[in-house]
Amino acid sequence: MHALKKYMASSIGKKQMMGATGISLYFYLIVHLAGNIAMLFGAERYNKYGYLLLHEMAEIIVPVEIILIFAILIHIRLAIQLTLENRAARPVAYAMKKSNQQTLHSASMMMTGSAILIFIFIHVANFRFGGAGMGGMPIVTYDGVAMKDLYGTMMRAFSQWWYTGAYVVAMMLIFSHLSHGVQSSLQSLGFNHPKYTPFVHFAGRAYAILISGGFILLAIWAYFQHGGTP
Amino acid sequence: MNFTLRVWRQRNAADPGAFQEYQAKDILADMSFLEMLDEVNIDLVHKNQEPIAFESDCREGICGTCCQMIDGEAHGPETGTTVCQLFMRSFKDGETIVIEPWRARAFPIMKDLIVDRTAFDDIIAAGGFVTANVGGAQDGNNILIPKPDADTAMDAAQCIGCGACVAACPNASAMLFVAAKVSHLAHLPQGRPEKARRALAMVSKMDGLGFGNCRNHYECEAACPKEISVAHIAKMNREYGSAALLSDQDPSS
Numbered sequence: 001m002h003a004l005k006k007y008m009a010s011s012i013g014k015k016q017m018m019g020a021t022g023i024s025l026y027f028y029l030i031v032h033l034a035g036n037i038a039m040l041f042g043a044e045r046y047n048k049y050g051y052l053l054l055h056e057m058a059e060i061i062v063p064v065e066i067i068l069i070f071a072i073l074i075h076i077r078l079a080i081q082l083t084l085e086n087r088a089a090r091p092v093a094y095a096m097k098k099s100n101q102q103t104l105h106s107a108s109m110m111m112t113g114s115a116i117l118i119f120i121f122i123h124v125a126n127f128r129f130g131g132a133g134m135g136g137m138p139i140v141t142y143d144g145v146a147m148k149d150l151y152g153t154m155m156r157a158f159s160q161w162w163y164t165g166a167y168v169v170a171m172m173l174i175f176s177h178l179s180h181g182v183q184s185s186l187q188s189l190g191f192n193h194p195k196y197t198p199f200v201h202f203a204g205r206a207y208a209i210l211i212s213g214g215f216i217l218l219a220i221w222a223y224f225q226h227g228g229t230p
Numbered sequence: 231m232n233f234t235l236r237v238w239r240q241r242n243a244a245d246p247g248a249f250q251e252y253q254a255k256d257i258l259a260d261m262s263f264l265e266m267l268d269e270v271n272i273d274l275v276h277k278n279q280e281p282i283a284f285e286s287d288c289r290e291g292i293c294g295t296c297c298q299m300i301d302g303e304a305h306g307p308e309t310g311t312t313v314c315q316l317f318m319r320s321f322k323d324g325e326t327i328v329i330e331p332w333r334a335r336a337f338p339i340m341k342d343l344i345v346d347r348t349a350f351d352d353i354i355a356a357g358g359f360v361t362a363n364v365g366g367a368q369d370g371n372n373i374l375i376p377k378p379d380a381d382t383a384m385d386a387a388q389c390i391g392c393g394a395c396v397a398a399c400p401n402a403s404a405m406l407f408v409a410a411k412v413s414h415l416a417h418l419p420q421g422r423p424e425k426a427r428r429a430l431a432m433v434s435k436m437d438g439l440g441f442g443n444c445r446n447h448y449e450c451e452a453a454c455p456k457e458i459s460v461a462h463i464a465k466m467n468r469e470y471g472s473a474a475l476l477s478d479q480d481p482s483s
């Protein structure tokens with residue numbers, strides 16, 4: 001155990017933990033996006049999907065949520081620690097410094113990450129915990145089973161242009177974060193191969209576009225439903 | 231050619247330091263950057279002023295002592311080159327050139343453009359070697375090494391320890407330097423038996439010296455005068471991960 005602790009305190013151990021927690025989070029996003037597609041099939045289908053997750057599959061979903069919370073906490077803690085250590089490593093800044101490989105995405109990980117954290121708080125309050133901050137969720141009944149009207153709550157939220165707009169901005173931040181994060185996580189875990197690395201760089205960017213683009217398209221689709229229940 | 235130089239002057243480690251402007255006049259396009267500074271220094275000596283302190287040794291791009299941040303880039307604007315191999319034809323006549331020392335907590339400034347890179351020696355001393363006494367040079371093919379392994383090891387072994395990777399890294403991380411040695415020796419049969427111990431000892435030393443953490447910006451690779459690839463960093467990440475988690479060696483050893 002002592003050795004494990006030392007590994008986690010080392011610079012490489014920290015970046016590998018950062019990468020591993022990042023992978024679990026961005027892998028979760030694709031599952032989340034796939035689930036959200038259910039909304040295209042109408043209120044009943046989507047509400048039943050939500051009910052399925054929180055009631056019939058709670059034995060799986062709750063542990064997964066706990067793992068994700070831990071992953072986020074570790075990711076945040078390491079981000080803060082790495083940022084402070086990196087600042088201390090260069091106490092006097094250069095008067096002039098050019099970048100040749102650094103991208104806007106890689107340079108702004110801390111900023112996009114912090115903004116995404118705020119988004120997660122709002123998003124989880126709004127849709128995971130019964131419409132907190134949005135006046136709660138009404139109840140609907142299908143085949144004698146009462147469940148939360150997640151679909152209606154979502155449609156009402158996204159019928160407001162500013163809500164959809166803010167959501168799109170948040171997804172763009174996720175795009176930026178993943179653009180660097182996906183390939184960075186693999187490099188940290190030691191995956192670099194002359195045959196696959198160029199593809200990994202491309203695939204990382206493609207994955208970022210797929211995730212953020214997918215959520216954005218669904219949000220815009222929801223906006224054009226004008227809060228109605230088709 | 232004529233240039234205006236903005237050079238960092240700092241009397242000693244305790245001095246706060248500041249930029250000073252100098253004129254470099256009648257410089258030939260085929261002079262190296264260091265020869266240009268020599269001209270400026272001769273001028274300063276004639277005027278009874280303190281010459282600009284900078285380091286150089288081989289002046290042929292193999293020793294790694296000529297460390298300068300030129301116009302915000304380690305070793306200047308050309309890729310794959312050291313300051314001594316940078317020529318004034320790479321600059322425009324009349325240009326203003328900003329010259330700074332490497333800036334990193336682990337590389338304290340000693341005077342003007344000279345920094346103390348003892349930290350690199352400490353990392354090598356911690357494990358960047360093979361402990362077996364191998365005696366004299368052996369016959370070339372006594373130990374058979376596959377050509378691709380020998381090539382990869384040679385790519386990494388090209389490191390001249392100049393510190394440009396640390397200087398260029400936004401986080402002042404020494405990962406590329408350490409990775410080059412870990413990867414170099416791990417690719418060869420002579421270095422392989424001790425690879426776990428070596429990776430653990432060198433990384434632990436690096437962490438203790440106050441370098442920053444790698445965040446995969448890859449600025450080091452772009453700045454390296456020997457163009458050492460960040461693939462060696464991934465190799466070190468693998469070596470360190472498996473050494474720390476799977477080998478019987480202790481991470482602090």
Ligand code: FES
Binds near residue numbers: 292
């Ligand atoms: S003086 Fe030796 S590398 Fe430049």
